[in-house]
Amino acid sequence: MEQGPTVPAYILRGHEAPVHALHFYADNSFLASGDSDGWMVLWSLSSKRPVAVWKAHEAGILQIQHWTKDRLISMATKRHHDGRHSHGRDHKLRVWQVRPETLASLSRKLPAEETISTSDLPHPWLLHSLSVSALNFCAFSMCNEDTAGEAAGEAPPQLIASPNGLDSGGIDIFQLPSEKRVSQIGSDKNDPTGMVMAVSLWHQRDEPSSRLVLAAGYEDGRVTVHVHQGDLDGSTQAIGQTWKKVLIAKPHIQPVLSVKILPSQSQFLTSSADASIAKFSVPTLSETAVHETRPEKAVNTKHAGQQGLSIRSDGRVFATAGWDGRVRVYSYRTMKELAVLKWHKVGVYSTAFADVSSEDDVDVSNGSEELTSSPNTTPPTPAPGISRPMSALDLIKQKREDKARRIHWLAAGGKDGKISLWDIY
Numbered sequence: 001m002e003q004g005p006t007v008p009a010y011i012l013r014g015h016e017a018p019v020h021a022l023h024f025y026a027d028n029s030f031l032a033s034g035d036s037d038g039w040m041v042l043w044s045l046s047s048k049r050p051v052a053v054w055k056a057h058e059a060g061i062l063q064i065q066h067w068t069k070d071r072l073i074s075m076a077t078k079r080h081h082d083g084r085h086s087h088g089r090d091h092k093l094r095v096w097q098v099r100p101e102t103l104a105s106l107s108r109k110l111p112a113e114e115t116i117s118t119s120d121l122p123h124p125w126l127l128h129s130l131s132v133s134a135l136n137f138c139a140f141s142m143c144n145e146d147t148a149g150e151a152a153g154e155a156p157p158q159l160i161a162s163p164n165g166l167d168s169g170g171i172d173i174f175q176l177p178s179e180k181r182v183s184q185i186g187s188d189k190n191d192p193t194g195m196v197m198a199v200s201l202w203h204q205r206d207e208p209s210s211r212l213v214l215a216a217g218y219e220d221g222r223v224t225v226h227v228h229q230g231d232l233d234g235s236t237q238a239i240g241q242t243w244k245k246v247l248i249a250k251p252h253i254q255p256v257l258s259v260k261i262l263p264s265q266s267q268f269l270t271s272s273a274d275a276s277i278a279k280f281s282v283p284t285l286s287e288t289a290v291h292e293t294r295p296e297k298a299v300n301t302k303h304a305g306q307q308g309l310s311i312r313s314d315g316r317v318f319a320t321a322g323w324d325g326r327v328r329v330y331s332y333r334t335m336k337e338l339a340v341l342k343w344h345k346v347g348v349y350s351t352a353f354a355d356v357s358s359e360d361d362v363d364v365s366n367g368s369e370e371l372t373s374s375p376n377t378t379p380p381t382p383a384p385g386i387s388r389p390m391s392a393l394d395l396i397k398q399k400r401e402d403k404a405r406r407i408h409w410l411a412a413g414g415k416d417g418k419i420s421l422w423d424i425y
Contacts, residue, residue: 014110019413034061077134194219217256258309
């Protein structure tokens with residue numbers, strides 16, 4: 001008997017507007033989603049139900065990332081819904097503190113359920129609000145400022161890359177928590193590329209040194225890689241003079257829609273409004289001159305308009321969101337199409353993989369799972385001096401949460417306002 005088509009494991013319904021942003025966080029305990037009306041919803045991956053809903057922006061949310069397990073960063077552009085432009089503008093990057101113990105104080109009423117008065121709804125503690133340029137519909141990219149990473153119990157300072165407000169081909173680098181611009185990459189006036197459409201910022205490590213690297217995709221289909229030299233001090237002298245272009249290529253004939261770095265930071269992928277997907281190797285630390293190159297590998301997928309590219313944490317597969325309503329999954333090594341996920345009837349705009357490390361995989365070889373405590377699951381604490389085992393109900397709940405966060409989820413959201421959850425590979 002032939003196997004039927006792959007279907008989603010779950011459908012999350014609740015947004016009325018197109019979903020442009022998806023992000024798994026807190027060890028895959030939650031999925032955050034954002035729509036073009038500015039609503040943000042946090043979904044429990046164990047119950048598949050909303051645990052928090054609030055109006056995060058007055059315009060469409062472009063991207064959601066996490067700073068720590070209890071800090072979410074969202075970015076919005078000008079409002080654009082159903083082909084109509086309103087007068088509302090946001091252009092804000094906001095940092096929200098969302099602790100598991102405070103979720104109960106937030107609303108769970110979904111935008112699609114009823115007419116909601118936003119003035120009456122509580123929202124999480126707003127830690128930072130930063131004015132950025134989002135006219136290009138270009139999402140931000142972030143990385144730790146210090147390569148030492150996250151200290152225990154602390155929120156490491158972050159660097160944020162986003163388009164420049166006055167120079168549409170330029171890129172600003174901001175620092176959190178100071179909210180200050182610390183560097184800038186100007187556009188090449190002698191060889192204009194059009195607007196910057198996608199950015200990816202990271203530290204490339206090569207012991208004992210490291211460097212800050214930024215890859216960007218542009219309106220004319222070009223891709224560049226810049227390497228930072230010197231200190232990030234934000235001085236006028238430093239702006240535009242501390243970044244050196246080390247790679248330039250033109251793998252696309254249409255605007256670049258995605259630039260994503262591999263978890264190993266050795267390569268990155270680009271997708272575009274055309275049908276091509278390209279793979280590049282990051283120049284080595286010894287390369288300091290501009291390097292015009294062709295992609296290490298490029299494929300013509302024959303499907304134009306693939307955006308929202310995401311790479312799974314093990315680097316083996318990646319997915320794209322198609323304007324034709326299809327989610328496509330590819331092998332990273334061969335770049336061959338592995339699966340076409342058909343459920344959405346209209347365009348898909350975003351994809352996200354659950355961040356699952358190898359040690360989190362469920363061992364089902366003996367028909368059982370080792371139960372570990374989720375960081376966001378707090379079992380009942382017995383009184384001092386009293387040893388009390390967890391109840392059967394608590395054990396079942398904890399086991400369900402632990403299993404849900406170990407699944408290799410792939411989420412997709414699009415124009416229909418629905419989120420499909422897939423359990424594949």
